[in-house]
Amino acid sequence: MRKPLKIGPFELALPAIQAGLAGYSDMAMRVTARRRGCPYAVTEALLDRVMLAGGKAREKGLILHDEDHPVAGQLLGSEADEMAAAARLLVEYGFDTVDLNFACPVKKVMGRCRGGYLLSDPAQAKAIMQAVRDAVSVPITMKLRRGLDGSALAAERFEQIFSHATELNFAAVAVHGRTVEQKYTGRADWDFLAGLKQHHPAMTILGSGDVFCAGDAMGMLGKTNLDGVWIARGAIGNPWIFSEFAALLDGKPLPPAPTIFEQRAALLEHFMLAVEIYGEALASRQMRKIGIKYSRLHPEGARVWQDFIAVKNQREWDRVLDVYYSADGPGRPQISVADAADLYNGCQMDAARVPAEV
Numbered sequence: 576m577r578k579p580l581k582i583g584p585f586e587l588a589l590p591a592i593q594a595g596l597a598g599y600s601d602m603a604m605r606v607t608a609r610r611r612g613c614p615y616a617v618t619e620a621l622l623d624r625v626m627l628a629g630g631k632a633r634e635k636g637l638i639l640h641d642e643d644h645p646v647a648g649q650l651l652g653s654e655a656d657e658m659a660a661a662a663r664l665l666v667e668y669g670f671d672t673v674d675l676n677f678a679c680p681v682k683k684v685m686g687r688c689r690g691g692y693l694l695s696d697p698a699q700a701k702a703i704m705q706a707v708r709d710a711v712s713v714p715i716t717m718k719l720r721r722g723l724d725g726s727a728l729a730a731e732r733f734e735q736i737f738s739h740a741t742e743l744n745f746a747a748v749a750v751h752g753r754t755v756e757q758k759y760t761g762r763a764d765w766d767f768l769a770g771l772k773q774h775h776p777a778m779t780i781l782g783s784g785d786v787f788c789a790g791d792a793m794g795m796l797g798k799t800n801l802d803g804v805w806i807a808r809g810a811i812g813n814p815w816i817f818s819e820f821a822a823l824l825d826g827k828p829l830p831p832a833p834t835i836f837e838q839r840a841a842l843l844e845h846f847m848l849a850v851e852i853y854g855e856a857l858a859s860r861q862m863r864k865i866g867i868k869y870s871r872l873h874p875e876g877a878r879v880w881q882d883f884i885a886v887k888n889q890r891e892w893d894r895v896l897d898v899y900y901s902a903d904g905p906g907r908p909q910i911s912v913a914d915a916a917d918l919y920n921g922c923q924m925d926a927a928r929v930p931a932e933v
């Protein structure tokens with residue numbers, strides 16, 4: 576039986592949301608996924624100071640679409656008053672919820688006392704949580720890693736911050752089952768996530784880490800008893816992961832992989848939505864890294880990958896679609912987690928994807 580996922584007033588038919596993914600989870604990726612069953616999505620981490628400074632970087636991050644609701648705006652910052660002001664701005668722009676990022680492991684973010692750093696400073700984390708709670712009336716959520724590192728002190732600080740979310744009536748907390756120190760190495764600790772839910776049964780908890788296909792999402796829910804799954808790398812280039820997960824939850828077999836024409840339609844939609852955000856020239860370059868992720872569902876994946884990676888403009892993008900996507904046929908079934916490590920090499924949150932400081 577499928578249990579709906581509740582985030583504040585939002586009752587989602589599927590217990591899965593699309594993750595915050597710097598450099599990926601823009602309006603284009605969110606809407607492409609929503610049209611294929613994703614019920615809720617999160618922006619990439621938006622630096623509070625960029626939001627408050629105005630300008631082009633801010634406007635692109637804030638672009639929403641009519642179909643893009645409910646949507647969480649995710650904030651990254653170190654100062655309570657700035658985070659509160661940025662939260663107010665997100666609400667003015669139409670975001671339905673505000674998500675606080677206390678998870679990002681990138682060195683330059685940590686060095687500025689933001690993201691995952693805050694797991695080492697519960698007093699400051701709590702000050703930010705309180706200030707944002709007081710600033711807006713929309714639901715607040717939070718993204719954590721399971722600690723700064725594997726020490727007992729880190730576990731204690733995690734617990735303090737997590738419990739404060741309960742005290743402030745946050746609508747949900749997403750937890751990545753790796754420590755900040757681990758970055759993307761090793762496996763996410765799903766046992767930790769299971770224990771967390773046992774300890775905090777009343778809080779809506781989303782699990783993150785190593786969900787590369789619908790089967791992994793099933794595995795995580797089954798093993799942890801969490802309320803929902805935060806789908807991250809597994810959604811990049813695979814917006815069908817949501818409907819596949821829905822089918823498995825309903826006790827149906829895994830649907831066949833999207834056909835070549837279904838893939839073509841998604842690629843075209845994703846591209847056109849990216850043009851709305853970035854304009855044609857930039858969208859073509861941006862879509863390279865998206866195209867290569869879609870290529871894994873194509874039977875000639877390796878060749879499609881090579882050609883997408885070389886795209887410099889829309890003409891070349893159209894050519895790749897003409898060569899590989901103009902005859903219909905079955906797609907390549909989704910990969911298992913065992914193959915994922917290889918595929919996702921190089922797909923990690925790195926400094927280049929974090930918004931520039933102002």
Ligand SMILES: Cc1cc2nc3c(=O)[nH]c(=O)nc-3n(C[C@H](O)[C@H](O)[C@H](O)COP(=O)(O)O)c2cc1C
Nearest residue numbers: 594595596597619620783784785786807808923924
């Ligand atoms: C390229 C990339 C960008 C990311 N950007 C964000 C982000 O902006 N906000 C966030 O909360 N998490 C971010 N993450 C972390 C993911 O949301 C997720 O927690 C992590 O990848 C673990 O899940 P997975 O192993 O299923 O991918 C990012 C991860 C990657 C790979």
